[in-house]
Amino acid sequence: MPTALITGITGQDGSYLTEQLLDRGYTVHGLVRRTSNTVRTRLDPLFHNKGVYNKSLFLHYADLDDATTIRRVLVKTQPDELYHLAGQSHVGASFDIPESTCQFTAMGTLKLLEILRDLEKQPRFLHISSSEIFGRPDEFPQHEHTPMRPVTPYGVAKTFATQMVQLYRESFGLFACNAICYNHESPRRGESFVTRKITKAAAEISLGLNDEIVLGSLDGRRDWGSAPEYTTAMHLMLQQDAPDDYVLATGKTHSVEEFLDAAFRSVGLKYKNHLKQNPKYMRPAEVTRLVGDPTHAKQRLEWTPTTTALELAKQMTAADVESLK
Numbered sequence: 001m002p003t004a005l006i007t008g009i010t011g012q013d014g015s016y017l018t019e020q021l022l023d024r025g026y027t028v029h030g031l032v033r034r035t036s037n038t039v040r041t042r043l044d045p046l047f048h049n050k051g052v053y054n055k056s057l058f059l060h061y062a063d064l065d066d067a068t069t070i071r072r073v074l075v076k077t078q079p080d081e082l083y084h085l086a087g088q089s090h091v092g093a094s095f096d097i098p099e100s101t102c103q104f105t106a107m108g109t110l111k112l113l114e115i116l117r118d119l120e121k122q123p124r125f126l127h128i129s130s131s132e133i134f135g136r137p138d139e140f141p142q143h144e145h146t147p148m149r150p151v152t153p154y155g156v157a158k159t160f161a162t163q164m165v166q167l168y169r170e171s172f173g174l175f176a177c178n179a180i181c182y183n184h185e186s187p188r189r190g191e192s193f194v195t196r197k198i199t200k201a202a203a204e205i206s207l208g209l210n211d212e213i214v215l216g217s218l219d220g221r222r223d224w225g226s227a228p229e230y231t232t233a234m235h236l237m238l239q240q241d242a243p244d245d246y247v248l249a250t251g252k253t254h255s256v257e258e259f260l261d262a263a264f265r266s267v268g269l270k271y272k273n274h275l276k277q278n279p280k281y282m283r284p285a286e287v288t289r290l291v292g293d294p295t296h297a298k299q300r301l302e303w304t305p306t307t308t309a310l311e312l313a314k315q316m317t318a319a320d321v322e323s324l325k
């Protein structure tokens with residue numbers, strides 16, 4: 001059965017992808033950072049499953065800038081597929097920590113590509129790029145050939161990584177793909193992201209644990225999809241005859257206000273009774289209108305996103321209520 005290596009296995013996408021690959025009979029290896037805290041909530045059910053952990057799921061310590069250790073893990077595990085999901089994933093935070101965002105997201109990806117270039121057995125490689133590479137685009141919706149014009153440190157770092165993946169595919173013949181992902185959410189989304197902040201606050205207020213939610217602008221529109229649907233497409237990308245880049249998006253946008261309204265309504269609340277707005281949460285250069293065209297993924301991968309943003313708002317709020325009870 002095939003073997004996969006996942007960077008960022010402890011993240012939202014990494015945890016869904018791991019479950020999906022294990023279900024398909026893969027052996028899965030994951031790279032994890034060495035920290036003083038070994039809690040990895042999203043992987044807990046698999047970690048504590050004696051039939052899975054150290055049987056078909058293995059974890060290895062390696063930071064993204066630790067090229068020697070990553071090379072050693074790659075040589076030892078000989079994966080057929082390498083899913084590169086790790087990175088500083090918060091766009092807003094990239095204005096506060098631009099150097100480390102670039103160090104891990106841009107240079108971390110290049111270091112991986114350099115290691116692959118020298119390997120005797122080269123795994124198929126998937127890099128998770130982002131809609132942020134388009135920044136303030138001239139065309140709507142954006143597709144695989146829309147010019148990259150990033151406006152955030154995160155977007156600039158992802159642009160570098162995306163173009164390096166293309167360069168290594170064309171110059172060195174690597175089976176290397178970019179999944180150009182628009183926002184995708186789930187109950188496992190990190191709590192600093194606006195969707196999860198909203199659903200957690202809605203859950204807390206509905207249970208009497210909190211009374212207000214503080215947000216920045218409500219006008220921003222996002223193309224929000226469901227994380228497990230996007231990780232399904234990531235796997236499909238590496239099963240094709242030839243490597244390519246694919247936009248993963250729903251093609252529809254909703255405003256932060258619509259998401260907020262749906263989350264609060266789902267627990268019988270009116271968000272206007274609890275909202276406080278603070279300019280502190282507004283980004284220096286807000287990307288306002290990113291919407292993706294998933295036609296290429298639909299045609300080649302036969303992949304269609306089905307969960308809507310407003311359904312996600314309800315699902316995530318219900319999950320937060322459940323976990324707080």
Ligand SMILES: NC(=O)c1ccc[n+]([C@@H]2O[C@H](COP(=O)([O-])OP(=O)(O)OC[C@H]3O[C@@H](n4cnc5c(N)ncnc54)[C@H](OP(=O)(O)O)[C@@H]3O)[C@@H](O)[C@H]2O)c1
Pocket residue numbers: 007008009010011012013014032033062063064065084085086087088089090104128129130131181182183184185190
């Ligand atoms: N979710 C989205 O809407 C979206 C959209 C476009 C692109 N993306 C990209 O897709 C990828 C996965 O997203 P996600 O939502 O799953 O993000 P996430 O939940 O924040 O997970 C990020 C993962 O990267 C790991 N990581 C971060 N810095 C690292 C480092 N220096 N060395 C090793 N590991 C490191 C984290 O490890 P720890 O657990 O130790 O922190 C975590 O496992 C990211 O690259 C993100 O930028 C996501």
